[in-house]
Amino acid sequence: MSANGSASGERDGALSARGLFKSFGSLVVASDIALRLPEGARYALIGPNGAGKTTLINLLTGMLRPDAGQIFLGGHDVTSLAPQERVRRGLVRTFQINSLFPHLTALESVTLAVCERCRVAQTWWRQLTVYTHEIDEAYQILSSLMLAPVAHRPTRELAYGQQRLLEIALALATRPKVLLLDEPAAGVPSEESTELFAAIAGLPRDITVLFIEHDMDLVFRFASRVIVMVGGTVLVEGTPHEIATDQRVRAVYLGKAGGKALEGGGHG
Amino acid sequence: MKAPTVTNPRDYLHAQMRWRWSEIAFWLATLLPFVLTPSYLVLASQIAIAALFALSLDLILGFCGIVSLGHAAYFGVGAYTAGLLSAHGWGEPISGLLIAAVAAGVFGYATSFIVARFRHLALIMITLGIGLLLQEAANSASWLTGGSDGLQGIHTWPILGMFRLDLYGYTAYSYSLIFLFLVFLVARRLVHSPFGLALRGIRENTTRMAAIGASTHAHIRLIYTLAAVVAGLAGAILAQTTETVSLEVLGFQRSADVLVMLILGGTGRLYGGLIGAAVYMVARDQFSGLNPQFWYFWIGLLLIGVVMLVPNGVLGGLSLLVRRGKAST
Numbered sequence: 001m002s003a004n005g006s007a008s009g010e011r012d013g014a015l016s017a018r019g020l021f022k023s024f025g026s027l028v029v030a031s032d033i034a035l036r037l038p039e040g041a042r043y044a045l046i047g048p049n050g051a052g053k054t055t056l057i058n059l060l061t062g063m064l065r066p067d068a069g070q071i072f073l074g075g076h077d078v079t080s081l082a083p084q085e086r087v088r089r090g091l092v093r094t095f096q097i098n099s100l101f102p103h104l105t106a107l108e109s110v111t112l113a114v115c116e117r118c119r120v121a122q123t124w125w126r127q128l129t130v131y132t133h134e135i136d137e138a139y140q141i142l143s144s145l146m147l148a149p150v151a152h153r154p155t156r157e158l159a160y161g162q163q164r165l166l167e168i169a170l171a172l173a174t175r176p177k178v179l180l181l182d183e184p185a186a187g188v189p190s191e192e193s194t195e196l197f198a199a200i201a202g203l204p205r206d207i208t209v210l211f212i213e214h215d216m217d218l219v220f221r222f223a224s225r226v227i228v229m230v231g232g233t234v235l236v237e238g239t240p241h242e243i244a245t246d247q248r249v250r251a252v253y254l255g256k257a258g259g260k261a262l263e264g265g266g267h268g
Numbered sequence: 269m270k271a272p273t274v275t276n277p278r279d280y281l282h283a284q285m286r287w288r289w290s291e292i293a294f295w296l297a298t299l300l301p302f303v304l305t306p307s308y309l310v311l312a313s314q315i316a317i318a319a320l321f322a323l324s325l326d327l328i329l330g331f332c333g334i335v336s337l338g339h340a341a342y343f344g345v346g347a348y349t350a351g352l353l354s355a356h357g358w359g360e361p362i363s364g365l366l367i368a369a370v371a372a373g374v375f376g377y378a379t380s381f382i383v384a385r386f387r388h389l390a391l392i393m394i395t396l397g398i399g400l401l402l403q404e405a406a407n408s409a410s411w412l413t414g415g416s417d418g419l420q421g422i423h424t425w426p427i428l429g430m431f432r433l434d435l436y437g438y439t440a441y442s443y444s445l446i447f448l449f450l451v452f453l454v455a456r457r458l459v460h461s462p463f464g465l466a467l468r469g470i471r472e473n474t475t476r477m478a479a480i481g482a483s484t485h486a487h488i489r490l491i492y493t494l495a496a497v498v499a500g501l502a503g504a505i506l507a508q509t510t511e512t513v514s515l516e517v518l519g520f521q522r523s524a525d526v527l528v529m530l531i532l533g534g535t536g537r538l539y540g541g542l543i544g545a546a547v548y549m550v551a552r553d554q555f556s557g558l559n560p561q562f563w564y565f566w567i568g569l570l571l572i573g574v575v576m577l578v579p580n581g582v583l584g585g586l587s588l589l590v591r592r593g594k595a596s597t
Contacts, residue, residue: 061479063475063478082478083478083479084477084478084479084481084482084483084484087478087479087480087481088481092479092481093479095476095479099473099475099476099479100473100476101468101469101472101473101476102472102473103468103472104465104468104469104472107277107280107281108465108468109469111465112462112465112466112469112480113480113481115462115465115466116466116477116480116481116482117480117481120462121462121463121465121466121482121487122462122463122466122486122487122490123461123462123463124457124458124461124462124463124464124490124494125454125457125458125461126457126461126462127285127457127460127461128281128285128460128461128462128464128465129278129281129282129285129460131462132278134462135277135278135281136277136278138277139277151277152277152280170476170479170480171479171480173480174480174481
């Protein structure tokens with residue numbers, strides 16, 4: 001808990017939202033969503049395809065504007081802030097489909113993110129190499145994610161799993177307080193997934209993490225709480241065990257086969 | 269293939285920004301016209317000015333992905349500012365140049381707020397609109413600009429009080445070339461700065477830039493303003509060395525020409541605009557000598573040929589050749 005955390009900050013947690021609504025025409029994609037993530041928590045967000053998980057992340061990070069509702073970051077209302085302003089206040093996301101800088105090297109990409117955070121990215125009269133602290137920090141982040149050997153490769157030449165790691169590296173370079181990971185392991189072949197899981201497990205404990213995931217093993221390994229979304233709204237929230245045994249979750253979301261998968265994960 | 273013999277990330281980045289021998293050779297070659305073709309120095313100075321203008325466009329198009337069809341607006345503001353100063357009795361060139369650059373920069377900054385909000389096709393229309401608006405404004409304000417007759421009475425004082433403009437273009441080329449080189453040094457530094465990296469980020473992925481906390485609009489406003497300053501300098505040098513300013517400096521033709529030069533040479537490489545300007549201006553000089561009425565026919569043919577055969581322009585083709593050459597040895 002931070003020393004200067006205000007009373008409202010403690011009440012609202014690191015990130016909270018209430019009454020979020022969003023619709024596109026007659027299609028309601030978010031309906032009365034409320035959530036509250038305490039500082040340092042590990043939350044998983046699950047739900048069938050089309051449940052509105054990515055929409056929720058888009059709403060929280062400002063890439064979509066809610067029709068109604070409020071979003072609080074550390075107790076401060078950020079509902080009207082632009083995405084980049086929320087990032088500067090510590091609310092950061094990664095993307096389900098790699099959204100990287102294809103022609104920049106891994107080191108250049110992360111150095112850019114560090115420079116943006118340090119507010120030196122508009123300096124045009126000094127050579128980049130003067131910023132040794134920023135470059136070293138970027139390289140250090142890459143090293144911690146086992147990307148140092150490919151630091152000077154253009155992003156487009158990296159293996160898919162390495163690109164997923166670079167997604168996380170870019171987010172870490174902004175020094176997030178709250179990190180929203182949109183299917184961090186999506187599409188990663190199993191032989192490349194070890195490093196990725198290690199990276200997620202190794203995220204600093206003071207960062208609050210919410211991650212969307214379909215892989216139930218991953219959910220049960222890393223999450224202390226699980227939020228289940230169905231049809232644009234939160235169905236239930238609880239510990240992984242509670243979710244695994246919840247009848248509504250089984251009925252609405254998982255079906256028979258999924259229920260078995262849940263059970264296996266819950267006990268394994 | 270290069271072996272991954274990477275040690276220190278700083279050294280690696282530093283090595284990428286070092287001056288190459290081909291760059292030094294290029295700048296030494298710009299001195300050749302003094303010796304080899306002294307009767308073409310007027311053309312050489314026109315090339316240097318066009319190159320400076322193309323360099324300005326490269327900063328926004330090549331490094332930030334902003335396609336402009338109205339870049340002559342800033343060139344024209346620079347040209348008219350320098351011309352008006354001179355016509356009203358202040359013909360000192362260096363200070364005139366700086367004032368013209370500031371004027372173009374102010375206009376660039378003002379319009380950057382509109383430009384930063386749009387991309388792609390909308391941007392092309394908006395820059396085109398800005399160019400047309402300004403040209404018609406200059407046309408109707410004939411009390412100030414001389415309208416379609418052009419600005420009368422420009423007289424440029426000797427540069428630094430010593431070097432008079434001569435008929436052979438000796439002073440004009442020296443003057444243009446020095447400023448081209450100085451601006452190039454600044455642009456080269458900019459490209460290798462944190463800001464240069466941020467611009468490449470915008471060109472690559474705007475969405476991700478927002479997701480790492482970058483204010484892309486602020487970045488675009490800054491580069492657009494800086495590019496306007498450079499375009500203004502080019503316009504001012506043209507006004508001062510030719511001692512004439514006409515509406516043509518603001519025209520659509522000039523905006524289109526500079527785009528063609530940059531694409532011919534190759535975008536996003538700094539040198540592309542310089543080489544493209546040289547190719548274009550020499551070709552125009554030769555073709556119009558052959559057939560003064562139809563020379564754009566040949567320019568069109570050249571443009572189609574280059575874009576079809578070497579999509580990244582002359583420089584893109586050259587670097588491809590160099591890589592192939594290295595691979596085969």
